[in-house]
Amino acid sequence: MDALHQQIRNIDFSNWLDVAVAISVTTKGISEYLESTILALHQEIKNGACALLPNCKQNCSKTLRNFSTWCPTCVKWKGQIKSYNKYRNRERKIKWGDINSSDWPRNVDEMVKVFAPEWWRARTPYTEDLSVALHVIQNCTKFNIPVLICQRVRDVRNALFAHGHLQVDNAEKKNAFRILLTILKLPEISQTRSGRLAISQLKRLKSKCVIDLMTEDEAFRHHLVLALNPYKDTDREILNQYEHVKELRLCLREDQNGQLQRILTERTRIVGRVYGNGRFAIALIISFICIIIILLNIGHRDDTTWEGLHNEKGCLPMTFSSPCPWKPDFTFDGYLTNRPILIGRNWLIDKIQTSLFGTSSRGILLTAEMGYGLLLWRGYMD
Incomplete structure (x- = not known):
């Protein structure tokens, strides 16, 4: 546990954990808006232009390379989905052969593949991966979130693993939280239940580190587990290089002997000093006053010996x-x-x-x- 003891005291590593958890919180925050919009679009196509079409029995996208030989159902669905693609130059990059066109009427994920990055193949829900979610929001015309905001949020997420040293200074953390709150406070997202909850959680993270919050709220522990076990293989390989990350995962999974609680308690004392001597001084004064009050009242207590x-x-x-x-x-x-x-x-x-x-x-x-x-x-x- 030595590596974990050492790293848990590092304020830059603590900041990295806070930002990683903030990204997980943001992903959950936009999920309700993202999923409801995608489901509404799928129903619009299914019950609209493609309502009376028969089912495809040959999965045209997988079996037929030539679009002209596709069945009328797949052709119609393909045309309807493409009409919601925001960028024309992106159409030629869509790998239709990796999509199951026969499942379009039944499976929303197959429709999402048209707007998602090419490396995503529905191995993880599109609502649980921030990178996938941002691609869908940015490429589908049903979403009105400014491209610049999506790009800045993506930059925050990419910077977390850019250099592989798991260090974020105070200025970088402050900027990351500002950007993440910007997208969450957009009317489309802030009006959802998940959006409001995410805003509240990020505000708590701004004033108190996740190492402290996870002992108070199980939701932060859950987000920390997700942050330490990313979906992308490259991100997971970076984290696997660090022994203290492996030990923290183990503590989160099997805290049988209270090892994590002892580490968090020690970390709380150290971080309390780092976050400012002002708070420490106030706490010391309050403690001193309480001791004086107790001492003054001892003489007034009834003798029950x-x-x-x-x-x-x-x-x-x-x-x-x-x-x-x-x-x-x-x-x-x-x-x-x-x-x-x-x-x-x-x-x-x-x-x-x-x-x-x-x-x-x-x-x-x-x-x-x-x-x-x-x-x-x-x-x-x-």
Whole structure:
């Protein structure tokens, strides 16, 4: 665990984790808008121009190279999908042979392949890979998100693995969060439930690192697991080079002995100093004030020791004692008035001592109504 101990203290590695998790949060944030738009487009084609077409039985895109020999159903579907392609020069790059045209009426993923990058072959959901999602948004006319915003978000994602050193400084982190929040705050996305949740989570990440947040919210732990296990093989190969990444994965998966919790606690103390001496000073002042208050109130506490009970001449107070600043919600004055036999316990101490040590049986039976302090004596005898 030495490598993990060392790296968890590194603020630049902590920033890298924060940005990686922020990308995962952003991907989830735009997923609802992305999926609903794609599903609506698929239904529009299926129930519109292609509503009455028969099913293709030969999967034309896979079996026929010449488009002119395709069946009427595949030709119609192909033409409808192409009409939503935003860039004409991209049409010749579409590899139709990698698409199952016969599945277009039933499988949304086969339609998404037309707008997705060529390396994506539906091995992962298009809503769970930010790179794929941005390609679809940028290439389909159904989406109105500015191209520049998509490019900047893509740059943030690519920069995370660009040099393979897993280091992000404070300025880079601040810029990355600003860009990611820009796309999430677009009206189309911010109006969705996933978009609103992502905005809230990114704001928390801006002020508190994921190492701390994951102990408070299971969602951040989930996003960290996704960030450390990317879908792209090249990204995963980069992360596999680092022992502390492997150890962090293991801790997230099998935290049987509380190793991760101890590391996170140590990391919290160190990062707390890095994030600014101001916060540390405030926390120290508050702690000092609390200690003073506790010390000042020790003298006012009732003595419930054996000596205190033995020297007690009356009952312990059942209401707040002066100088307590709070007024009690209820008192026991009426209860005490109606039960005049509730007096001090000196006689009971002597009686118990006599019964236990002055008789051969050395056994006693105590009975009392609720509130007379029977449990106190039972606890003492135990």
